[in-house]
Amino acid sequence: MTTVSSTLGRIVDGRQRRKSRWLFVIAVLLVLAAAIFALTLVLGQSFTPPGDILRMLLGETVPGTSFTVGQLRLPRAVLAALAGLSFGMGGVAFQIMLRNPLASPDIIGISSGASAAAVFAIVVLSMNGPAVSVVAVVAGLGVALMVYGLSFRNGVAGTRLILVGIGVSAMLESFIAYILSQAPAWSLQEAMRWLTGSLNGAQLGQALPLLVALALFGGLLLHKARDLDALRLGDDMAAALGVRVGQPRVVVMIAAVGMIASATAATGPIAFVAFLSGPIAARIVGNSGSLLLPSALVGAVLVLAGDYAGQFLLPSRYPVGVVTGALGAPYLIFLIIRVNRSGGSL
Amino acid sequence: MKADSLPTPRRWSAAGRSNRNRGLFLAGLLLVLGLLSALSVGVGTRDVALADVLAGLGGRLDSIGQAAVAVRIPRTALALLAGAALGLAGAIMQGVTRNPLADPGILGVNMGASLAVVVGVAWFDIASAQAYIWTAILGAGGAAVFVYVIGSLGRGGATPLKLALAGAATSVAFSSMVIAVVLPRNDIAGGIRSWQIGGVGGATFERILPVLPFLAAGFAIGLLSARKLNSLALGDELAAGLGERVALARAVASLGAILLCGATTAVCGPIGFLGLVVPHLSRLLVGVDHRWLLPFSAIGGACLLLAADIVGRIVARPAELDVGIVTAFIGAPFFIWIVRHQRVREL
Numbered sequence: 224m225t226t227v228s229s230t231l232g233r234i235v236d237g238r239q240r241r242k243s244r245w246l247f248v249i250a251v252l253l254v255l256a257a258a259i260f261a262l263t264l265v266l267g268q269s270f271t272p273p274g275d276i277l278r279m280l281l282g283e284t285v286p287g288t289s290f291t292v293g294q295l296r297l298p299r300a301v302l303a304a305l306a307g308l309s310f311g312m313g314g315v316a317f318q319i320m321l322r323n324p325l326a327s328p329d330i331i332g333i334s335s336g337a338s339a340a341a342v343f344a345i346v347v348l349s350m351n352g353p354a355v356s357v358v359a360v361v362a363g364l365g366v367a368l369m370v371y372g373l374s375f376r377n378g379v380a381g382t383r384l385i386l387v388g389i390g391v392s393a394m395l396e397s398f399i400a401y402i403l404s405q406a407p408a409w410s411l412q413e414a415m416r417w418l419t420g421s422l423n424g425a426q427l428g429q430a431l432p433l434l435v436a437l438a439l440f441g442g443l444l445l446h447k448a449r450d451l452d453a454l455r456l457g458d459d460m461a462a463a464l465g466v467r468v469g470q471p472r473v474v475v476m477i478a479a480v481g482m483i484a485s486a487t488a489a490t491g492p493i494a495f496v497a498f499l500s501g502p503i504a505a506r507i508v509g510n511s512g513s514l515l516l517p518s519a520l521v522g523a524v525l526v527l528a529g530d531y532a533g534q535f536l537l538p539s540r541y542p543v544g545v546v547t548g549a550l551g552a553p554y555l556i557f558l559i560i561r562v563n564r565s566g567g568s569l
Numbered sequence: 570m571k572a573d574s575l576p577t578p579r580r581w582s583a584a585g586r587s588n589r590n591r592g593l594f595l596a597g598l599l600l601v602l603g604l605l606s607a608l609s610v611g612v613g614t615r616d617v618a619l620a621d622v623l624a625g626l627g628g629r630l631d632s633i634g635q636a637a638v639a640v641r642i643p644r645t646a647l648a649l650l651a652g653a654a655l656g657l658a659g660a661i662m663q664g665v666t667r668n669p670l671a672d673p674g675i676l677g678v679n680m681g682a683s684l685a686v687v688v689g690v691a692w693f694d695i696a697s698a699q700a701y702i703w704t705a706i707l708g709a710g711g712a713a714v715f716v717y718v719i720g721s722l723g724r725g726g727a728t729p730l731k732l733a734l735a736g737a738a739t740s741v742a743f744s745s746m747v748i749a750v751v752l753p754r755n756d757i758a759g760g761i762r763s764w765q766i767g768g769v770g771g772a773t774f775e776r777i778l779p780v781l782p783f784l785a786a787g788f789a790i791g792l793l794s795a796r797k798l799n800s801l802a803l804g805d806e807l808a809a810g811l812g813e814r815v816a817l818a819r820a821v822a823s824l825g826a827i828l829l830c831g832a833t834t835a836v837c838g839p840i841g842f843l844g845l846v847v848p849h850l851s852r853l854l855v856g857v858d859h860r861w862l863l864p865f866s867a868i869g870g871a872c873l874l875l876a877a878d879i880v881g882r883i884v885a886r887p888a889e890l891d892v893g894i895v896t897a898f899i900g901a902p903f904f905i906w907i908v909r910h911q912r913v914r915e916l
Contacts, residue, residue, distance in 0.1 A: 330738075373905055373909060374909070376909060382731075383730075383908055386733055386737070386908045389737045389741075390905040390908065391901070391905065393842070393897050393901045396897070397766075397897040397898050400766055404885055405888065419745070419748060494745055495745075538753065540753075541749070545745075548748065548749065549745060549746065552743075553742065555741065555742050556739060556742055559735050560719055563719060563720070563722035563735070
């Protein structure tokens with residue numbers, strides 16, 4: 224009797240400990256993201272007193288601040304945060320669903336698909352605003368289905384899916400290069416945005432469709448968080464735990480692609496954020512709870528910090544995608560080494 | 570028993586290929602090559618009359634058309650050389666790694682050469698053509714060793730999928746580093762695309778000349794290792810049993826491929842997928858005997874790159890499409906097809 228109650232006690236105890244650790248991680252990440260966000264607003268090429276910013280945010284017109292913060296820094300920071308959240312959450316959803324850190328949307332071609340569609344919509348069809356996001360989401364879904372379908376052969380093997388995705392993304396990147404070569408004025412700025420992601424020239428208007436997509440698809444994903452966590456254990460285990468394996472998978476895929484694609488339509492495929500956020504979050508959170516929210520916050524921190532570093536901390540100005548790309552590239556190689564060495568089949 | 574008295578391995582060529590057939594294929598391919606070269610000189614952004622083309626070939630520079638032809642001649646020459654080099658390098662790599670997915674682009678070798686050159690230019694101020702080429706070859710070699718080591722870690726050694734994955738990931742990573750290195754340098758940032766996507770536009774004989782010795786060495790080593798590759802195709806144990814020094818054979822053949830890739834990338838930038846497609850198509854024509862396969866891959870590579878370059882000049886008029894974009898369009902579906910359909914095992 225006593226052993227049973229003590230076992231029960233230990234389980235309850237452990238559950239509470241994990242829960243509080245998870246909450247602690249969330250809180251820390253929130254504070255970190257907020258701090259960098261605030262830093263982006265306050266300190267750029269020049270220092271702006273927080274008081275001025277507050278007054279501006281409350282609707283007053285403050286000479287100088289209204290331009291530097293209101294027109295330049297605020298849209299940039301807002302877009303960075305939203306895009307980071309989207310990439311982080313969408314990326315980890317894919318990684319969990321396919322149970323493979325390499326199966327992130329930016330490696331298997333979904334980001335390039337959304338990017339290609341966005342470039343096509345903007346350059347060739349002269350579209351702008353939310354319509355571009357819609358096109359990007361549809362194209363992202365199309366590419367996801369295509370990659371999945373092409374790698375389907377008696378089930379989808381992880382490695383085959385990734386290699387097919389790499390092939391598809393090579394084609395899509397060629398397509399982007401082709402469209403850019405057709406653009407009336409080829410500018411390095413624009414090209415960088417659609418190839419590695421950049422926040423230069425961010426406008427507050429771009430944030431709205433992204434916010435809507437984030438609320439809609441993010442809500443959907445969080446709603447499915449429990450099923451997704453069960454999927455981490457494998458299809459059979461998830462089914463044994465009462466999850467209908469097929470249905471959440473479709474919902475998760477639509478939601479994740481929706482987030483990734485709408486973020487891509489706004490900022491371009493910011494390199495490796497979707498790929499990095501999940502593993503980083505998993506390292507911090509451990510097995511203490513769902514990865515979706517922590518990964519989204521890690522994504523926001525990465526993009527905010529990457530953009531700030533790219534603008535001010537490095538010897539010359541880089542678009543954010545180059546900074547996150549330089550971070551992600553070695554990790555990608557490291558991951559391959561680790562997986563190969565542990566003898567995993569990937 | 571001498572190695573050359575062995576029957577050629579015939580897994581792919583079910584009915585066997587008589588040398589007469591292969592000779593016919595060779596003649597046909599050379600004819601195609603000639604036609605494509607003529608087309609490459611005659612076709613481009615600007616329409617040039619036939620008389621002007623002929624006059625331009627004769628070295629006259631009296632009209633714009635003739636001047637255009639004078640620009641197209643070195644371009645055609647470069648496309649021929651680069652295509653042959655990449656086709657041959659692809660065939661060698663597929664033979665050495667016994668991997669149907671091997672290609673200088675997919676295995677990250679070209680991107681390694683590109684990254685090395687970019688780093689050299691941006692940080693070490695290399696400027697001479699010779700320095701470019703040596704740096705590119707070093708980069709190609711480094712990347713090849715790196716990818717092979719990563720891909721062969723763990724159980725099962727260097728399986729095709731592991732190797733391809735390691736190569737593709739390395740390639741993505743290098744490509745990202747190329748941007749990071751080049752972007753802050755305003756003086757070279759404009760050319761950033763040419764170090765990510767290869768092309769043969771803007772070729773001059775002055776730029777082609779310095780790589781010729783390297784390419785020649787690469788071609789020689791590559792073509793001469795055909796017999797060794799045939800032994801390797803039987804498997805390491807059998808090859809060793811036949812008296813082949815397996816490691817040495819691999820190293821020499823790889824050196825040839827690396828010379829070819831490095832030298833090509835130093836002039837053209839990284840061109841992917843060509844070395845994947847060409848050997849597979851050549852194998853369909855002449856079977857798996859490397860003594861035929863290697864020269865066929867070289868000529869086929871030249872044909873394909875010329876064709877891709879001509880297409881790139883036509884589809885995006887008045888702009889031009891870098892040939893690396895076109896080869897990716899052709900090659901990526903092929904790559905997917907191999908990943909999907911072929912039993913991806915050792916060749």
